[in-house]
Amino acid sequence: MRKTLILAALLAATPFAATAADGLSYTYAEAGWTQIQVNDDYLNDPKVDGGYIRGSFAIAEQVHVFGAWSTVSKKYNYADGSLKLELNQPELGIGYHMPMSDRVDFTADIAWVRQNVEAKSTYDGFGTVREKDHTNGGRASMGVRGKPSPRTEAWLKAGYLDGSDMDGTWIGTLGGQVNFTKAWGLVGEVQAYEDVTQYSVGVRASF
Template identity: 70%
Template sequence: MRKILLAAALLAAAPFAASAAEPMSYTFVEGGWTQLQLDRNGADSKPKLDGGYVRGSFAIAEQAYVFGGYSMVSKTHTYDLGSYDLRVKQELKQPELGIGYRLPMSDRVDFTSDIAWLRVNNEAEYEADGFETERYKEHTNAARVTLGVRGKPSARTEAWLKAGYIDGSDMDGTWTGTLGGQVNFTRTWGLVGEVQAYDEVTQFSVGVRASF
């Protein structure tokens, strides 16, 4: 947690180039590939589930915005049980909705804060030849609060760093950190990348963003 706060302070204090740049937009849509990696208490096995995501943000006032997103990742494992194969498919779906606030710290750096509702839907399907398919479902509702900074190191790039806390109905409260960036090709289009970590989960995302 101390490392996240130190990095946020360094980003906020970094000398930004004086060249002309488009202002940061809080109205955008994006989508792309995402991967969820599970640590499982430090075990050697770290399952990786791949999939896609979409999300967007809309500025409702000069300093306020609403946002939402949806991601789905899955992984299928096959186990040889001798007389038959067992196929296990795990699927995680995560919708979220929230509202945020930005406070300009300079022409190129904003302080940001947000609060969001998110839901983790975990589904597992067990299938084997000659047996009836079995499905199990569970879900967790949670709230997340974050504080961070977002800035423009150059006319064509952005970077953001956030630290926060997540707590939910079927999970222990835990700290979370997010590091992301964008490279703009045009005024509208950009390539974004982000990594988010909390508890035993690390999520990587790479996508394309259209800003308005």
């Protein structure tokens, strides 16, 4: 931890002529489809699908704020009723970026993450029963973001996630974008921690 703080201080104190690698924007909005897969033999490796929205806004030359919200759900039907599971995940954070070359940025961010879970059970003749739970956590990560070519982009991050009612765990993110125009692109991302893998595909508008 001490070495990380010293490195961050040195990076913050170093002047740079550029604010970001060429073609990389830290102000954007995106939305799309997402799926969460859980590796659990007892539950037969469940998958839940839904959607997400995400945005980022540059507030200084090398600093940006970001937020995201995703919701996934799945319904199980039985002979005498049904069960619907729903997971909502909001996220708010702040990030820092530093040019490493004309095409690559070093990135670092911290974020508040919340997981809201709701189970709704419906049984014939007994009505509906709802149960809710939530947990709050924090995530810190570092990585790189760059442009392999004028119309493509890629990013890789590694970090640590911890919080109330959850065990601390390492988390990794791999993503990319293919640009149709300077402003519009198709994005894809994979995020994994412990036995959970989240896949996302969406459309991004950069400004």
